[in-house]
Amino acid sequence: MAESECIFCRIVNGEIPCAKVYEDDAVLAFLDLGPMAKGHTLVVPKRHCENLLAFPEEEAPALIAALKKVGNAVMQATGAGGFHVLQNNFPAAGQTVFHLHWHIIPRSEGDGMSLWAQGTYGEGEMAELAASIAERM
Ligand code: AMP
Ligand code: ZN
Secondary structure, three states: OOHHHOHHHHHHOOOOOOOEEEEOOOEEEEEOOOOOOOOOEEEEEOOOOOOHHHOOHHHHHHHHHHHHHHHHHHHHHHOOOEEEEEOOOOHHHOOOOOOOOEEEEEEOOOOOOOOOOOOOOOOOHHHHHHHHHHOOO
């Protein structure tokens, strides 16, 4: 996708408004307009890239610092007891905006949100899959 058509590039460039909560040289953070919980915030690298696989490692420290700062502030401002850091890659994982972003989702005890549906492995399946993943690195 051309960066001129990318909605998050347009927000970063100031062409589209957002409810900004944080900005530095590398990162912009603003409220998600369809929140999973009030205070749900998106942390977005300013430089366009589609997903985590395209993200340069050297930009990771600034991003992690922003996640910590924003996560802590969201937790305090919403009175939440914790927060998720969630990041979707490719449509199969629910990615709908193809400009890399991290979701910070505040959580409270008993808020009823359910993200984990845990399964099980068959006999030997776990070791086989672990080996298959490992040999692809
Ligand atoms: P994802 O499914 O991980 O690609 O997440 C995209 C997120 O962007 C969704 O949670 C949307 O609600 C959010 N979103 C899309 N457009 C905007 C916008 N203009 N301002 C704020 N959040 C947006
Ligand atoms: Zn973009």
